[in-house]
Amino acid sequence: MSALEIDNVCKDFGSTRVLEEVSLAIDSGEFLILVGPSGCGKSTLMNAIAGLEPVTSGRIKVGGDDITWRTPAERDIAMVFQSYALYPSMTVHGNIAFGLEMRKVPKAERDAAVERVADLLQISHLLNRKPSQLSGGQRQRVAMGRALAREPQIYLFDEPLSNLDAKLRVEMRTEIKKLHQRLGTTIVYVTHDQIEAMTLADSIAVMRDGRILQLGTPDEVYNDPV
Ligand SMILES: Nc1ncnc2c1ncn2[C@@H]1O[C@H](COP(=O)(O)OP(=O)(O)O)[C@@H](O)[C@H]1O
Ligand SMILES: [Mg+2]
Structure with missing residues (x-):
């Protein structure tokens, strides 16, 4: 199949x-x-x-x-777009966790998922920043992280x-x-x-x-x- x-x-x-x-x-x-x-x-x-x-x-x-x-x-299905479409008012952590929050995943589980992908994409030090405080490449990683937080x-x-x-x-x-x-x-x-x-x-x-x-x-x- x-x-x-x-x-x-x-x-x-x-x-x-x-x-x-x-x-x-x-x-x-x-x-x-x-x-x-x-x-x-x-x-x-x-x-x-x-x-x-x-x-x-x-x-x-x-x-x-x-x-x-x-x-x-x-x-x-999770999708990463050409334009990163991050939520400007949310932190990197908030952006990555958003899809999980929408799916009512409990907070502890969300936090663990954010930690896992941030580690993978080497953006752990950026989790409290807003998208406007990131370079293009960093934003791209966050967009990727948002998709990868889900499985x-x-x-x-x-x-x-x-x-x-x-x-x-x-x-x-x-x-x-x-x-x-x-x-x-x-x-x-x-x-x-x-x-x-x-x-x-x-x-x-x-x-x-x-x-x-x-x-x-x-x-x-x-x-x-x-
Ligand atoms: N919402 C829309 N309304 C009308 N035409 C659209 C819309 N979205 C895409 N198109 C048209 O559909 C065609 C394919 O677009 P698209 O799928 O974006 O192409 P690609 O991603 O391969 O560059 C184009 O001619 C585009 O102008
Ligand atoms: Mg296209």
Whole structure:
């Protein structure tokens, strides 16, 4: 059984079709990278998986359960956006704990989770700061921490490194790779960076104009591109 199954998903915005019969099956523990030119529908597909945009037709399943019509909160999925979207009035600790609080996780458990991810992402010394007091790279780690505090069935990352400078991108890429190896979680990750795609992915899905053109290992996509 696939960890995530996308079955013939179409999405229209008004009269414009943005996703055209997208189908994908992702195994448990797989790191799938979604690549494609700007505007091809990558974020729309991620938002549909997360439940932030309703699909026009088709189905989405997680661990065999049809979640197509569940709210984002009812889906066992955590998402990291391109824009970090941290709550400016909350501390780093508050931001990381927020998703758990929404899910009514008891305080002691929340605090333990915050400590665990802060340690992992090396931001323990920043927990009492507000987002405005952080660098771009630190904010990015907090956004990542907020997702990692939970242990969902699936992580979605939508170009999480695109606002970082080159050096930090390389560092964070290594960090994400290690996290995946350590946690063994299923990940769908959007990037338009070829190096990121080649180094992180178990498999790559190439999208254009709302369709999946090719799905294969990095090797297959690189050496035998459709
Ligand atoms: N809320 C929306 N309303 C109308 N059109 C949208 C909306 N969101 C995205 N689009 C359009 O859908 C297409 C795909 O967008 P998007 O999924 O953001 O692409 P990508 O993430 O691959 O750059 C684009 O043409 C975009 O303009
Ligand atoms: Mg996008």
